[in-house]
Amino acid sequence: MHVWDQLEKPGHLVRLNPKGVGSILLKEQEDMIQKVVGYGHESIMEHVSFTFMIEQVSRALTHQLVRHRLCTFSQQSLRAVKPGNFIDLSEFFVDDAAQDMHGENVRELYELASDTYETLVNNGVPKERARWVLPIGTLTNIMMTCNLRELRHICRHRLCLRAQDEIREMTKHMVTLVRGSNDFIGRALGTKCELMEECTDVCPQGRNKKKADKGSAD
C-alpha cells in the first residue's frame, strides 16, 4: 500500500495510474488536475484542506466569514471570555482628516462600552448578556478549517473589491500562506475576474479594468 501526500502528488487525486502514482511527473499531474477542474469536476479539490488561526479581527469580519457554511469554525464566544480590545483607530478611518474629526468620538464610545460592560459584570449581569453592549468592532479570534474548493469559493467573493477591506486583507493573507506552501494550489485561488469567470462589473480590479480607468459607467 502507498499513501501519498496529496500536496506532493496531486495527480493521485484524479487518476489511478497503472504504472503507480510515483511514476507520474509533477508537471503531468498538475496539467491533469487543471484539465479536470476545467471540465467543472471541482470535487477533487475537496481532498485538500486548510486550517487557519485568525487573530485580532472584528466581530463584523467573523460575522461575514461564518456565512461560508462549508467551513468549520471555533470562535471565542464572549459568554465566558471577557472582551479584549477594539478595532484600532488607525484602521477605522480612511484618512487622517476623518480620524482628526471623529477619532475622539469613537474613542469615547469604546471607553463607554468597555466601562459599562465591566460595571454590568461586576454587578452580577451574566457575561453572556453584558456582551450586548459591546461594539461590532470588538476584536476576536477564530479558527477556520475548509477544503480547497470552498477556499476557492471564498476567494472569488472576498478578494473582490466589493468585499469589505478587512475581510479582503484577511483573505489575501490566506492566499499568501497557501501559495507559500504550494504554489500550484495557490494559483487556483483568485477573484472571479482573475479566474476568468463572467463578471460584468466595471471596476479597477477586473477584466473591465480599462473601462473603469477611463471612467466609463457602461
Ligand SMILES: Cc1cc2nc3c(=O)[nH]c(=O)nc-3n(C[C@H](O)[C@H](O)[C@H](O)COP(=O)(O)OP(=O)(O)OC[C@H]3O[C@@H](n4cnc5c(N)ncnc54)[C@H](O)[C@@H]3O)c2cc1C
Ligand atoms: C460583497 C458581498 C456582499 C454581501 N452582502 C450581503 C448582504 O447584504 N446581506 C446578506 O445577508 N448577505 C450578504 N453577503 C453574504 C452572501 O449572501 C453569502 O451568504 C456569503 O457570501 C456566503 O456565500 P455562499 O452562500 O455562496 O457560500 P457558502 O456557504 O460558502 O457555500 C458555498 C457554496 O455551496 C453551495 N451551498 C452551500 N449551502 C447550500 C445550501 N444550503 N443549499 C444549496 N447550495 C448550498 C452553494 O453553491 C454555495 O455558493 C454578501 C457577500 C459578499 C461577498
